[in-house]
Amino acid sequence: MWAAAVWGVLLAGGFLCYPRRPRTAGVLLILLAGWTFLLRSLNLGGGRTATSVWAALWLAAVWLVLGLAWIIRFSNPKARAVHIEYWTAKN
Numbered sequence: 734m735w736a737a738a739v740w741g742v743l744l745a746g747g748f749l750c751y752p753r754r755p756r757t758a759g760v761l762l763i764l765l766a767g768w769t770f771l772l773r774s775l776n777l778g779g780g781r782t783a784t785s786v787w788a789a790l791w792l793a794a795v796w797l798v799l800g801l802a803w804i805i806r807f808s809n810p811k812a813r814a815v816h817i818e819y820w821t822a823k824n
Contacts, residue, residue, distance in 0.1 A: 762800030769793040
């Protein structure tokens with residue numbers, strides 16, 4: 734149960750801090766990828782989990798690619814400024 738709580742916190746933290754801190758969100762998603770891979774390797778469910786090895790690996794790969802994309806995309810200060818301006822613009 735605690736493993737799912739950590740997974741949920743990393744997922745929610747990654748997507749909730751994206752608008753203001755996209756690189757931090759990227760780091761959280763990379764940690765989520767590592768946690769997903771680690772959970773599948775540890776097999777805490779004792780073989781009773783519904784997630785297959787390949788599904789867990791693909792899911793970890795998705796989080797890893799998304800996190801790296803956000804870190805690389807927003808490593809430029811100008812790109813970060815445009816992104817923050819978009820999210821904080823008043824209508």
